[in-house]
Amino acid sequence: MRRKKKAVDTLPEEFSSYxxxxxxxxTHDTTDYHDASRPVKMVSEFRGRHYEIEIEVGVAEALRSQxxxxxxxxxxxxxxxxxxxxxxxxSAKRSAKHTRAADxxxxxxxxxxxxx
Numbered sequence: 001m002r003r004k005k006k007a008v009d010t011l012p013e014e015f016s017s018y019x020x021x022x023x024x025x026x027t028h029d030t031t032d033y034h035d036a037s038r039p040v041k042m043v044s045e046f047r048g049r050h051y052e053i054e055i056e057v058g059v060a061e062a063l064r065s066q067x068x069x070x071x072x073x074x075x076x077x078x079x080x081x082x083x084x085x086x087x088x089x090x091s092a093k094r095s096a097k098h099t100r101a102a103d104x105x106x107x108x109x110x111x112x113x114x115x116x
Contacts, residue, residue, distance in 0.1 A: 011033050
């Protein structure tokens with residue numbers, strides 16, 4: 001069974017305002033006007049990644065409040081706090097690993113050469 005081709009309104013040459021364009025595109029599908037489109041060259045710049053994490057409401061409120069006192073955005077404060085905490089954890093982990101290795105070395109029985 002063949003589909004009937006739907007009637008498509010003529011695309012206006014120009015719109016008199018953004019509102020008129022918005023009204024038109026709110027009721028029309030851009031894929032119906034593929035022949036009227038043309039490729040455009042575009043350059044975009046990667047500005048970094050953003051991550052979303054869930055935090056408790058109270059933590060978010062405290063973060064906003066502290067950021068306001070410091071005159072920074074909450075995202076910058078959160079980034080700084082996380083970086084500091086991770087550095088502390090990494091440092092503590094390295095220290096604990098070093099301590100465990102030293103403990104293992106001190107528990108070894110030294111091998112002494114046999115006396116002749």
